[in-house]
Amino acid sequence: MNGVDRSAPAKAAPLRVAALASGRGSNLAALLAAHERGDLPVDFVLVASDRADAAALGIASAAGVPTLALNPRNYPRRRAFDLDLFERVAASGAQLLVLAGFMRVIDARALQPWLGRAINIHPSLLPKYPGLHTHRRALEAGDREHGASVHYVTAELDGGPVIAQVRMPIEPGDDEQTLAQRLLPLEHQLLVGTVAAIAAGRLALRDGGILHDGQGLTAPLQWRDGALQAG
């Protein structure tokens, strides 16, 4: 023996994560901050954007994560852009792709290799309110509760299997802005908690359904008291 204990189990390499973001990047910042604190044992390998001026790119660079901006206008059609973007994400070695405020519908063919390996954060209790203006729509519907969802990405906008949600009450006097302000920090916790669970190998997409700790989920997990809990 040369002093190395060969009986010790090999430590699994951290999950390689890429993110796509189009805008301010607060969800990305939450992921990077959790990583910095030691609460999210993953490797961030790439942050890419469809907008060169996205604040998310500056946040990634400041954290030492490689960045990429591709302009959709330089491609003849949406599919060509999506295929190029997703090929570059694959080339980064990413095993998980996090859509953190990526404001584009993704072509089904580009997405195909990523089914079960790409997640998105959406500010509503899906299946309610896919698409835009979720806070306004929750208020207009007279909902008493609002929230955010993390789901596996499919070609259907905000339509993939929902992994986990966070809920909060709508208070009298709430408007779009107050809802957005109260929900955002909860979104951040939900996203960090869900990525951590994926990195720990606790979640998987199988035959269109979600496995959590090897058991089929019948309802989304709920983020409560700082942890993901069965609904």
Ligand code: GRF
């Ligand atoms: C968040 O509300 C997220 O749920 C939605 O887009 C917004 C992105 O915000 N998909 P940020 O860029 O992460 O601050």
